[in-house]
Amino acid sequence: MKKQFLKHITLLSAGLLLSTGCTKNFIERNTNPNSYNQTNFDPNYMLTSAELGYTGSNDFAYETWRGNLIYCATFMQGLSSVVSYWAGDKYLLNTGYTAAYWEKAYPDQVKPIVDIVEWTKTKPEHKNLYQISRILRALIFERITDLYGDVPYSEAGLGYYQKIFFPKYDKQEAIYADLLKEVSEATEALDPAGDKPGGDAIYQGDITKWKKFGYSLQLRMAMRLTKVDPETAKSYAQKVAGKTLTIDDDAFLRHDGAGGRTTNNRNSQVLMGDGGQEHFYVKWSDTFINNLKGNNDPRLSKVACTQLYLADDSKAQNPNPNFTPADQKGMPNGRDFSTPGFIITADPSFTAFPDYSSPSPYLIKRDGITFILTYAETELLLADAAERFGLGDAATHYNNGVKAAITYLKQYDAAATISDGDAQAYVNAHPYNSATGLEQINTQYWIHTCTMLDFYEAWANYRRTGYPALVPLNFPNNATSGTIPRRFPYPAFEAVNNAENLNVARAAVTGGDFLTGRVWWDKQ
Structure with a gap:
């Protein structure tokens, strides 16, 4: 059939x-x-x-x-x-x-x-x-x-x-x-x-x-x-x-890894190196990893790992990558192999490429999921509307959205499950503050859409809100005068x-x- x-x-x-x-x-x-x-x-x-x-x-x-x-x-x-x-x-x-x-x-x-x-x-x-x-x-x-x-x-x-x-x-x-x-x-x-x-x-x-x-x-x-x-x-x-x-209504398409080119998960296919060496040289940004790491975010040990690929000429994943939160390290943006002042191997963070954090194998699977619209996104948007327009309780929507943005990861893989208790503990440790509410809401929206691998949406919402407060780069001869x-x-x-x-x-x-x-x- x-x-x-x-x-x-x-x-x-x-x-x-x-x-x-x-x-x-x-x-x-x-x-x-x-x-x-x-x-x-x-x-x-x-x-x-x-x-x-x-x-x-x-x-x-x-x-x-x-x-x-x-x-x-x-x-x-x-x-x-x-x-x-x-x-x-x-x-x-x-x-x-x-x-x-x-x-x-x-x-x-x-x-x-x-x-x-x-x-x-x-x-x-x-x-x-x-x-x-x-x-x-x-x-x-x-x-x-x-x-x-x-x-x-x-x-x-x-x-x-x-x-x-x-x-x-x-x-x-x-x-x-x-x-x-x-x-x-x-x-x-x-x-x-x-x-x-x-x-x-x-x-x-x-x-x-x-x-x-x-x-x-x-x-x-x-x-x-x-x-x-x-x-x-x-x-x-x-x-x-x-x-x-509501919580059980996330919209996604589950791909069929055995179904041939028509149904493979393309984010995963690229990040697994089918088109080149992305599997070895594409990593989570240090901006992203530092946010999760600095806030003791329970998502870190599920969405990132080091030592996923041990050699650039091998596309076989290490069956035992390192998920330890303390060992995760993002790679700085705007680096390459040859531009003076921007050479990655000269960066203070560099040791070896496998030491930088890759998107975890829970997220990148040929038969994985492409998320389209989630309950967490919706709750965070309702929190934004509540804060801007005085519609309802912004804190309640924020708490719902953040908790859902943590627990939804189990849909990628059962091994990515984070308990309701751990999600609630994170929410409790980062209470909503109306004075900084829009920044909190939309920074969480950025984290969530990044873990969804829906960077189209992350970019759109950033342009709408200005959050998170990203520091632009100024790579030589760029096309934007160093603006995002x-x-x-x-x-x-x-x-x-x-x-x-x-x-x-x-x-x-x-x-x-x-x-x-x-x-x-x-x-x-």
């Missing part, structure tokens, strides 16, 4: 490769999808394909490697690397790498999810699949617009349906308004008595959980707007109160594929189309 299921996904994925970077036979490719049509494919399979695409599971997922790990993880001083092409913590611009997410997201995520929305919107037998697809479409576009700003949205993926081959770039302000509308309407319309989509790899068709996910996603989207539209942020925080994810990047520049290939609309979008970027430009909600 599993092989047949994966065969459907593979065939479907082949039919969905409608890239914005392809111009040869453009109209034919956009109007005649010959691998599937409305009569010969169950749209449930397309839901699986879109979910796999969002979690970076298609092909080798260069967008995960380049966007999430090489750039966002090191921008946020979650990870550190001395591999030459890991340019993020040196603030160097590799336009191919910053374009990778766009290049893969439109064909692998946007196209299939738009197909489902279009195919099911008039079919009552698929009413829940339609609403889930609207929610997933909004989730997909939230990340794309957070990374780039104004992007093709309202016309994206509609080449087959409306003959739109050069989609306009919608303003991010308009995109966010529509995302909130779409998720709000779709969440309310979900019917627990209706269809339960069989292709749902996240909640297995559990409509009650999808409703709570929808309310939580509205909260996350609305809280992005705290700098530019606090009234909208406040109104949605009030609206979703009491309806969001704020967005990805638009892909160069769009100048060929959609030049007129691209030029309008470029001209509208606050600060210019650079790493230092800002998306609409990232107001100074």
Whole structure:
């Protein structure tokens, strides 16, 4: 059954490769999808394909490697690397790498999810699949617009349906308004008595959980707007109160390590060295490790270990790595092998690479988990809303969120379990203080999203809040004058594929189309 299921996904994925970077036979490719049509494919399979695409599971997922790990993880001083092409913590611009997410997201995520929305919107037998697809479409576009700003949205993926081959770039302000509308309407319309989509790899068709996910996603989207539209942020925080994810509702996709390239966990695949020597030269940042170590954080012994790989030419993990908290050591960011003043082997912390802390084998497994949205995130966002807007008890939400951000690790692996008592002891030792509340909340959000390996989200929330208070680097010849990047520049290939609309979008970027430009909600 599993092989047949994966065969459907593979065939479907082949039919969905409608890239914005392809111009040869453009109209034919956009109007005649010959691998599937409305009569010969169950749209449930397309839901699986879109979910796999969002979690970076298609092909080798260069967008995960380049966007999430090489750039966002090191921008946020979650990870550190001395591999030459890991340019993020040196603030160097590799336009191919910053374009990778766009290049893969439109064909692998946007196209299939738009197909489902279009195919099911008039079919009552698929009413829940339609609403889930609207929610997933909004989730997909939230990340794309957070990374780039104004992007093709309202016309994206509609080449087959409306003959739109050069989609306009919608303003991010308009995109966010529509995302909130779409998720709000779709969440309310979900019917627990209706269809339960069989292709749902996240909640297995559990409509009650999808409703709570929808309310939580509205909260996350609305809280992005705290700098530019606090009234909208406040109104949605009030609206979703009491309806969001609970402790057993974390949204994640569990991968199948035996399922071939389609289902492997791509964060893990990269960090295990399938694409190079990341397994040996990518470590937890000293910023991250020092925070956990300095606060006696019980997560330290579960998310980090030394001596995981003992030789750079071997990709076999040491079966007995060192999890002892006192021995954990983060690697400083912004180092390499050859730049004077920044050579890692000359750093006072250096002894040998295995002595730096790696992400633990509980977190990096081919059949592991990609987390999408968690109860802990939601509680911390509710704490932020309570502190900013006087909505409810910020301390209660903070305590709930921090405790959940500790105990959720058991979902990675039973060996990563931290007891409720140990989690509560950490909360008790770090009581909430309203005077520093926003810093406490959002520093914990950073820790949690780093342990989720969702560095896209860590970067977005940092740009929204300014927390944690990271110290920028100033590597020679960097592209930002030593400031932490704020967005990805638009892909160069769009100048060929959609030049007129691209030029309008470029001209509208606050600060210019650079790493230092800002998306609409990232107001100074």
